[in-house]
Amino acid sequence: xxxxxxxxxxxxxxxxxxxxxxxxxxxxxxxxxxxxxxxxxxxxxxxxxxxxxxxxxxxxxxxxxxxxxxxxxxxxxxxxxxxxxxxxxxxxxxxxxxxxxxxxxxxxxxxxxxxxxxxxxxxxxxxxxxxxxxxxxxxxxxxxxxxxxxxxxxxxxxxxxxxxxxxxxxxxxxxxxxxxxxxxxxxxxxxxxxxxxxxxxxxxxxxxxxxxxxxxxxxxxxxxxxxxxxxxxxxxxxxxxxxxxxxxxxxxxxxxxxxxxxxxxxxxxxxxxxxxxxxxxxxxxxxxxxxxxxxxxxxxxxxxxxxxxxxxxxxxxxxx
Ligand code: AHR
Numbered sequence: 001x002x003x004x005x006x007x008x009x010x011x012x013x014x015x016x017x018x019x020x021x022x023x024x025x026x027x028x029x030x031x032x033x034x035x036x037x038x039x040x041x042x043x044x045x046x047x048x049x050x051x052x053x054x055x056x057x058x059x060x061x062x063x064x065x066x067x068x069x070x071x072x073x074x075x076x077x078x079x080x081x082x083x084x085x086x087x088x089x090x091x092x093x094x095x096x097x098x099x100x101x102x103x104x105x106x107x108x109x110x111x112x113x114x115x116x117x118x119x120x121x122x123x124x125x126x127x128x129x130x131x132x133x134x135x136x137x138x139x140x141x142x143x144x145x146x147x148x149x150x151x152x153x154x155x156x157x158x159x160x161x162x163x164x165x166x167x168x169x170x171x172x173x174x175x176x177x178x179x180x181x182x183x184x185x186x187x188x189x190x191x192x193x194x195x196x197x198x199x200x201x202x203x204x205x206x207x208x209x210x211x212x213x214x215x216x217x218x219x220x221x222x223x224x225x226x227x228x229x230x231x232x233x234x235x236x237x238x239x240x241x242x243x244x245x246x247x248x249x250x251x252x253x254x255x256x257x258x259x260x261x262x263x264x265x266x267x268x269x270x271x272x273x274x275x276x277x278x279x280x281x282x283x284x285x286x287x288x289x290x291x292x293x294x295x296x297x298x299x300x301x302x303x304x305x306x307x308x309x310x311x312x313x314x315x316x317x318x319x320x
Contacts, residue, residue: 023134024112026090026291034062034287035083035091039120040071042202043229044257048320049119049277053092056280060288073100080104084111092283094119097170102126105133116286118279121172129298134290137282137300141173144273145180147306148224148252151271156250158188160222163213164196165206165234167226173275174198177226177254194220199230206230210237225253228260228272235268246270256307258319264312274304277320 026032036053040046050066057064065088069076073096083091084107091108093115095101102122108115115133122133129135152160162185167174178196185191194217199206206225214220214237223238225231231253235245245251245268253260256274263269282300290296307315 023130024109024114025293026114026287028291029089031061031063032089032287033065033087035065035080035086035088035093036067037076037079037083037091037093038066038068039076039094039096041068042071043227044259044320045227045229045255045275045277049094049279052278052280053283054280056284060280060284062284069096071096073097076101077104080108084108084113088113090287091115092118092279095122095172096120097168098123098172098175099126099170102132109133114290116283116290118283119277130296135286135296135298135300137279137286137302139275139302139304141176141275142180144173144254144275144304145177145182146184147180147273148177148254148271149181149184151273151306151308152222152224152250152252153184153188153191155270156191156222159190160192160250161217161220162191162193162222162224163210163217163220163234164193165199165209165223165225165230166196167198167201167230169198169200171201173254174201174226181224199225199233201227201229203229203233203236206233207237208233210234211240214238214241214243220249222250222252225251227275228253228255228257231269231272232259232263235263256305256315256319258316261307261312261316261319264307264309265316267309270308272307274307276302276304 038050067079076096105115117136119138121136195213197209199209223234231251238245251269253272254275256272260272
């Protein structure tokens with residue numbers, strides 16, 4: 001594993017030195033051909049992100065080349081390659097997983113097409129913003145995990161038997177939301193993570209994984225889900241098992257979807273840490289800055305809010 005990462009790292013540094021020493025520039029134009037290579041469309045978050053890019057295409061004068069990888073990193077690589085072949089001016093990419101998309105990012109750079117990573121990142125030990133791709137537009141996933149843990153520690157008085165539902169294996173939000181949360185929980189001896197398993201960011205898988213883990217750990221009193229869809233699946237599994245979500249089991253999650261805010265209002269979920277999917281306007285603004293010759297910071301950070309019973313009703317109408 002370490003050897004493979006090192007080899008990939010060497011290949012990538014060599015490829016980036018051999019291709020363009022500098023990042024490819026973006027010419028100033030009235031209209032751009034813009035690639036957006038979506039990962040999948042099976043949850044409200046992804047649908048909201050795609051809608052944001054499609055709406056921005058109109059306001060920012062883009063001819064949008066949109067693809068949907070349908071949950072396959074291999075298809076997403078092929079989608080990026082096809083955008084390169086079509087000669088798009090720039091590619092916005094949410095890499096489904098941290099490693100498999102790296103070679104496609106480098107191929108785009110080698111063909112003179114700037115890439116901006118959006119919402120998810122690649123393995124930062126082998127590819128760097130400002131060298132291999134222009135920048136990463138997105139949230140701080142480690143901080144999201146920390147905030148979820150801190151809310152939990154405060155609201156469960158430092159005690160809890162936790163099941164963790166992880167996102168897509170190998171994706172940056174799953175890796176970082178786990179790290180942020182687990183490191184914070186490890187500081188509290190009264191809190192234990194009983195089991196941690198991937199539900200692939202999907203409602204149905206979140207429900208099935210919870211059903212299985214409930215059999216092995218009937219004493220669970222907290223579920224931390226890496227996104228709201230899995231949290232809603234977990235609520236369904238708990239109710240089917242005769243437990244009362246929000247009372248017998250505290251639910252802590254990330255995203256800020258409409259269903260999650262409704263679950264908070266209904267008393268079934270404790271907190272969701274926002275992770276905004278509305279990247280279109282930020283993508284337009286950042287590529288305009290880049291075309292104007294500005295040096296772009298390696299991480300264009302998105303700040304997130306925390307939704308609890310104190311503000312869920314106020315924000316539900318703007319949720320997706
Ligand atoms: O990359 C962001 C994550 O991807 C969202 O939290 C999740 O819902 C989506 O699928």
